[in-house]
Amino acid sequence: MSDMRNIYITFLFLIFCSMAYAQEQAKYRVTYDCDAQVVTGKTNTYRWTLDIGETTAVFYNNNYRLYSSELAKVKAQGGDNAMIDQLPVISGKYFPKNDLQIVVGSPDKGEYIYYKQVLNSGLKYVDALPVIEWQLTDSTKTICEYECKQAVGSVYGRTWTVWYSIELPLNYGPYILNGLPGLIMAARDSEGLFDFKAVGVENAPENALVSVYKEDSHQKCTRKRFLQLRSESEGINKDQLVDRILSQRTSGEKVIVYTVSGTDAKVDNEVEVPKYNHLDKE
Template identity: 30%
Template sequence: MKQNFLFLLSIIPLQVFAQKADNSYECIYEYTVKTTNAENETYTTILQFDDIHARFADYAAFQLDSLMQTGKATEEQLKKAEECVVKTAFYFDQTTFVNASERTITVYSVIPPNLYSYQEATNGIAWQLTDETDTICGYLCNKATGEYGGRIWNAWFSSEIPSSFGPWKLGGLPGLIMYACDTENIHHFKAITFRQGTTPITAPRIPNSIATSREKFIKAKNHFEENPIANIPKESITDMRVEKGDGGSNSIFINGVQVRLRTNGYVPLEIK
């Protein structure tokens, strides 16, 4: 296998918390964003959680992690899973890991050609509960509103699933968040499958990542995505590679890190 980073947190040794999958649960979400070109992009993401830990990531990365954890996958199987991550048209390039006992969220993301991580507290959203209800994925949900990252979020949580977690960084309610959207109707996380855990929950370890603060990362990330190729410092490039894909689509790697070009434009989840 090529030594690409691809933002595959799974290629680094992992720390396992939930030794048995039957002690954990998984909720698959469709994340939809309305882009600057007024196109809707849909990403497939997954939340793994138990009583204390939660990990949210792109579903393709999760599938690769699951294969690697078995220790029984063939080279061909791993290659196909890695290719899936590379070729996924809409890839959610943040992985968040929550440790409820320490009340922290650790975020792992990428600004090519570097990988970054930062940490913040879990109690960053002051939710206001409402009387509104809805049924999502077969579960009765209550509505709450709160502000995070410069956006107002509406979240529907189900007390039938007594967990304080939710998609991405959204959490802190008395039930699993099954659906969330911002009031501008740009970003949507919707649960489509809830199931027993299929693989242990892991905390990523990335020895070569750059530790930073949330504020610095968001500012740098949002600036970078305005024009990715132009915003990569030329002096930082030691290796550049283009891999040809099917249908004329190419994958670009700078220093082994994949650069994902957003043809429909970029609308950040966090604006401050």
């Protein structure tokens, strides 16, 4: 019986290890500014961070981490009502923000883990890192004092024109753009909805890890299921949106859903459900 119990514990441990990834020390930190129309017709500049380690890298928006951390502190000190009262203020303080996180090179070298919220549910999936068939050109330009070359390639329904530097022999870039003989310093999609440009390349802080914020708060699913849930959540009207979020709450806590303009979606009869653009179209 004892042997069977040990086997069972070992089995659970192996399952857990297969779902997690080993965090490593970050060696480099790249900062990108991205002019993006996440909501159609509204362009905002998002600041993204790419922390690169020996075998993995993580792409994330630090504004979201700061926002989420401050909101959690307010809730811990004053409870749910304090959090709700401060939500518009804290949200505005860290605007614009985005909860997307991507770990490249984990669990295996040719894979990535994608973390994103759909409504109020954190989801994650593991998928093979796409092999992008880059078309190299002779064009060059200088970005952050590094000489860069141009390449064009498509992934998940978007065509990207990118600039990479062989002076920085790192097989990474913003989002999941990869596969060139140097760090991708700039990337723009053919529709002009997303325009990344590196604004800083430096050694990572000594205590920086290639890590995900609130890893345990994300439920595992497949990429197909994630895209389905995302599509379904964006096809509903404001009342359905609020009702769906409320239906996911079992504690009875008060929930207010704010629209893009900052008003309460439940009482604003003029609000329209916005059309969202995503880095991956398919």
